Amino acid sequence: MKEAVLQCEKMSVGYGPEAVLRDIDFTLAPGELLPIIGPNGSGKTTFLRALLGLVPIRSGSLKLTLQGKPPGYVPQQKQIDPLYPVSVRAIIAMGLYPELGCWRRPDQSQRRRIDNALERFGLLGHQGKSFGELSGGMRQKCLLARAFVTGATLFFLDEPTAGLDAASEHWFLNHLVNLNREEGKTILMAHHRLEDLSFLSPTVCLVDRKQVRRIPAGHAWRHIQAHPKGGDA
Numbered sequence: 382m383k384e385a386v387l388q389c390e391k392m393s394v395g396y397g398p399e400a401v402l403r404d405i406d407f408t409l410a411p412g413e414l415l416p417i418i419g420p421n422g423s424g425k426t427t428f429l430r431a432l433l434g435l436v437p438i439r440s441g442s443l444k445l446t447l448q449g450k451p452p453g454y455v456p457q458q459k460q461i462d463p464l465y466p467v468s469v470r471a472i473i474a475m476g477l478y479p480e481l482g483c484w485r486r487p488d489q490s491q492r493r494r495i496d497n498a499l500e501r502f503g504l505l506g507h508q509g510k511s512f513g514e515l516s517g518g519m520r521q522k523c524l525l526a527r528a529f530v531t532g533a534t535l536f537f538l539d540e541p542t543a544g545l546d547a548a549s550e551h552w553f554l555n556h557l558v559n560l561n562r563e564e565g566k567t568i569l570m571a572h573h574r575l576e577d578l579s580f581l582s583p584t585v586c587l588v589d590r591k592q593v594r595r596i597p598a599g600h601a602w603r604h605i606q607a608h609p610k611g612g613d614a
Contacts, residue, residue, distance in 0.1 A: 383411045384446050386535055386567050387432065389593075392441035394431040400439055401427045405593045407586070409569060411534075414561040416572040416581050418601050419588035425571040426457075428588055429537050432569070447535060451479055453528030455538040458520045461512060469515070469523050470508040473498050476530040498526040502556075518549025525556070536560075538570040550574075554581065575601050 387409040395401045401424045409415060417425050430436040432443065433454060445452070453476070473495055477487060487495065499505045502522040512520060521541055528536055538557075542550040554577060560566040569586070572578070578585055578598040587596050 385409060385444075386411050386413075386446055387569070388444045388446075390442045392431070392443055393439045394427060394436050395439055396436065400591065401436075402431070402588070402593060403591050405441065407593055407595075409567065411567055412561070412565045414557065414568040414570070414582050415584070415586050416570050416578055416598075417586045417588060418572060418575065418578070423588045424591070425588045426539055428593060429539050429569070429571055433537060445535070447533075450531055450533045453531050453533035453536040455521070455524045455528050455536065455541050457539050457541075457543060458517065458524060459544070461520070461524070465513075466511055468508065469504055469510055469512070470495065470499065472512060472523055473504075473526045473530055476527040479531070494530050494532075498530040501529070502526040516549070517545050518552065521545065521549070521553055525553070529560075534565075535567045536569070538568065540571045540573055543573060557581075 385408045387407070389405045389407040392405040392407075393400045393403040394405075405428075417428065419425050427436055431438060432445075433452065474487060476498075477491055477494075480491070481487065496505075499508050502525060504519070504522055504526060507515065507519060507523075512523065515523060525538075525541070542553050545553065557568055557570070558581065561568050570581075572581070578601055581598075583598055584595050585598050585601055587594055587601070
């Protein structure tokens with residue numbers, strides 16, 4: 382049996398004196414694609430940020446088993462200033478920061494990786510544009526390409542299809558499924574549309590009332606209807 386990519390044991394997280402999520406026992410196996418669902422304000426984003434080391438762990442433990450690469454992270458696009466005057470190519474190149482540091486330029490091999498990411502996500506014709514010039518769907522492709530160029534085996538995504546039109550959302554989710562099933566990428570994704578769940582995974586990660594647990598995807602709609610409001614985000 383392969384070692385878990387991610388393991389939480391009795392983990393509690395929070396920003397201040399009050400825990401947002403508590404006593405989390407959670408394991409993610411290599412090659413899983415697992416949506417995170419929950420009522421608005423339940424703590425889905427907090428959970429992801431804690432796994433990334435951006436929210437303090439108050440108690441318990443978190444273990445990440447990676448293959449020499451940091452996790453790829455795709456934030457909500459609203460977190461990126463659309464007026465930031467950086468080209469699509471430069472944004473994707475930011476994914477190489479752990480390798481390059483602040484001042485080194487990409488070498489030939491790294492430039493090929495950037496070119497490959499641009500081509501793979503349909504961005505070659507947009508590489509000179511700024512982030513603000515892109516449509517919502519193109520922005521999310523750009524952020525996914527930035528995570529992909531790192532060579533990561535584990536991806537965290539925070540509601541990546543929020544605000545997208547139906548066609549862009551369909552493309553994005555299908556591409557995630559391909560990354561998972563064809564390339565074995567492990568994907569943990571906060572997601573807001575319950576209609577997509579059975580297509581993505583037979584089980585989901587439910588965040589609700591300060592708890593994190595797995596449930597069958599088919600039970601998600603019933604649970605959210607019964608508990609439409611979460612706790613603190």
